[in-house]
Amino acid sequence: MRRVAPALLASALLTGSLVGCSTETRPAQSRQAPPAEPPPTATETPRVPAGTAPQRAFPVGVRQLKLTRDGRALPVTLWYPAAGEAGGAVKRSATAAEGRFPVVMFSHGLGGRPDDYATLLTRWAAAGFVVAAPTFPHTSRGADGNVLDVLNQPADVSYALTQVLALDGRAGDPLRGRLDAERVAAAGHSAGGVTTIGLFTAGRDERLDAGVVFAGTAIGVGTAFAGATAPQLFVHGELDEVVEYAAGKAAYDKVPWPKAMLSLPKGDHGRTLLSDGAALRVVSDTSVEFLRWTLYGDPAAKGRISTDATRGDIATFDDHL
Structure with a gap:
């Protein structure tokens, strides 16, 4: 990936822990995005065939996959659709449901871990997606907190994706024959949002068909979105005290493909993603329909996205899908 100013990246993400977000907010004027040119009308459609x-x-199963890339430990948590009746607790190493399921790669924020996002990610799995979430070696909770290592994370995700997809053909693996390698998305929160944007810019992974960015910014990875059409959904709190709303909106404005932005007027940097509540239900339902479509x-599903996004006046929705 190209070099960037380390101080800029560090200042944007150094306090971006999911579980340690400050409750302080900035003055309202600092959160306002500068006037931007109207985004182009989306005319391209996803490359995934209609279905x-x-x-x-x-029901949802969970398992762990131990990976290492060039000495970088990358344990991956896998949530997946399981056999049986829906409901009940997530079951470790449950038998996978019949069928072939799209894959979503999820990247956690600085100081976080995949399990922090389990409420959201298990809802994705229950809707029919295999969710693979690496624990990054330097930016996870308990690691050394080297924020600049975020720039290595797009390559980590691409490597993990290759290994996860390989399970589909591995004799004896519980997910053999269950993964659809032609239907893949990336998603992430905060530093994981930077990672996700990087997978469509400087570290473009052409296997990706769509992206979901929570409280992300393009600092460090740029906005040179490249490759085949890959619709994007951005989700950002307008009271974000770590990554300013304007920074997320600026990255969103540069996306050249079909896109939408779910803005939470009362939303902060990420506590909405931690536990169930009205705001999380809007976010999860909107993102599920976006993934079903893409x-x-x-x-x-595409027709339901805007309905879910605007339910209960919890969020506003800029729709260019």
Whole structure:
């Protein structure tokens, strides 16, 4: 990846821990995005063939995958649709449901871990997606907190994706024959949002069909979005005390593909993602329908995105999908 000013990246992300977000807020004027040119009307469609997403909810299984890339330990948590009736607690090493499921790579924020986001990620798995979340070696909770290592994380995610997809053909693996390598997305929060943007810019992974960015910024990875059309969903709190709303909006404005931004007027940097509540339900339902559309090619799901996004006046929705 190209070199960037380390001080800029560090200042944007150094306090970006998911679980340690400050409750202080900045003056309202500091959160306002400068006037921007109207985004181009989206005319391209996702490259995933039209199809239908599962209408049922699945129970969810979870397992761990131990990976190492060039000496970098990358344990991956996998949540996946399991066999049986929906409901109940997530079951470790449960039998996978029948079918072939799209894959979503999720990147945690600075000082976080995949399990912090389990409420959201298990909802994705219950909707019919295999969610793979690496624990990064320097930016996870308990690590050395080297914020500049975020620039190595897009390559970590690409490596982990290769290893996860390989399970589909591995004899004896519980996910053998269950992964659809032609339907893949990336998502992430805060430093993980930077990682996700990087997977569509400087570290473009052409296997990715869509992206979901929570409280992210393009500092360090740039906004030179490249490659095939990959629709993007941005989610950002307008009271974000770590990554200013304007910074996320600026990255969103540069996306050249079909895109939408879910803005939470009362949202902070990420506590909405931690536990169930009205705001998380709006975020999870909106993101599920976005993934159903972009990865299953389900046109009916696309029609439900804006309805879920604007339910209860919790968020506003800039829709260019």
